[in-house]
Amino acid sequence: MNVLITAAGRRVSLLQAFMAAAHRRGGRVVAGDVDALAPALYVADEAVQIRRAADSDYISGLLEIVARYEIALVVPTIDTDLEVLAAAQPDFAALGCRVAVSSASFVATNADKYDAGVAFANAGIAVPRMWLPPIGNPGELPEFVFVKPRRGSASKDVHRIGRQELDAVLPSVPGPVVQEELVGPEITIDALLDFGGRPIHFVPRVRIRTLAGESIQGRTLDHDDAFETWIERILGACSEMGASGPLTLQAFQTDRGPVLSEINPRFGGGFPLGLAAGASYPEWLLDMLAGVEVRPRLRDYETGLYMTRYHVEHLTRALKW
Secondary structure: OEEEEOOOOOOHHHHHHHHHHHHOOOOOEEEEEOOOOOHHHHOOOEEEEOOOOOOOOHHHHHHHHHHHHOEEEEEOOOHHHHHHHHHOHHHHHOOOOEEOOOOHHHHHHHHOHHHHHHHHHHOOOOOOOEEOOOOOOHHHOOOEEEEEEOOOOOOOOOEEEEHHHHHHHHHHOOOEEEEEOOOOOEEEEEEEEOOOOOEEEEEEEEEEEEEOOEEEEEEEOOOOHHHHHHHHHHHHHHHHHOOOEEEEEEEEEEOOEEEEEEEEOOOOOOHHHHHHOOOOHHHHHHHHHOOOOOOOOOOOOOOOOEEEOOOOOOOOOOOOO
């Protein structure tokens, strides 16, 4: 029951959760990254150098690692890897390995903010209003909007502007989409679907403070029947679209009710808070691999739990490569 975490980077808490689950089953966890100083490499059972997803031999290199270390589960952690890994799932399956990622179609849809908005709107889920350039009459837009890449991540090239600034900003954003500004608390939801797409669990949390787009302070929300019913509707829609495994949902609580803003089909950077609140997803994923039925535990999480994070140093005189 060995696990490979790709682009492991600073995801040490996630790595340690998988190590605890794997060690209980006699397995080991391998951390892979392009950076020889990625902190997770120095905590994992094994460390390997991997290529970038844009490289032509990215998948073949991972398959070699899977075969060498008898990997049963590959866990991606960054958006840029998801489409490539989702498309290559049959190659991993041929080696007896599963990738913790949704179907290629679901990943592709959610990689494009406009396409995702259309898909979820068609499923009856409230999403932000969006416009694609060229904008015929900017005066019809809300006073303030966000301009962002349709296929962006990590808040890169995202601009909050007044509508009169559109002409100046649009040329600087690759493949832009214009999105209404959502006003209200932003909520993150960690969620897990089983390999058949059945919703298993979720934890809603508010990000009190972020750094480089990642939650460094947060709190799990109190139970709210209407909001949790809305989350379950979204997870049902995700299932119908081909989702499975870990998901991270972003939403806003607005005057018109909750609005879904984005879904990342992977573990979120703030997942350690969800984990502490009852989201034992590494354990449950390995149970699924072992053929153990994992029953749904919807709405079963600790409320009012706070998280705050800090840096921990690891010193070495020898790089991993």
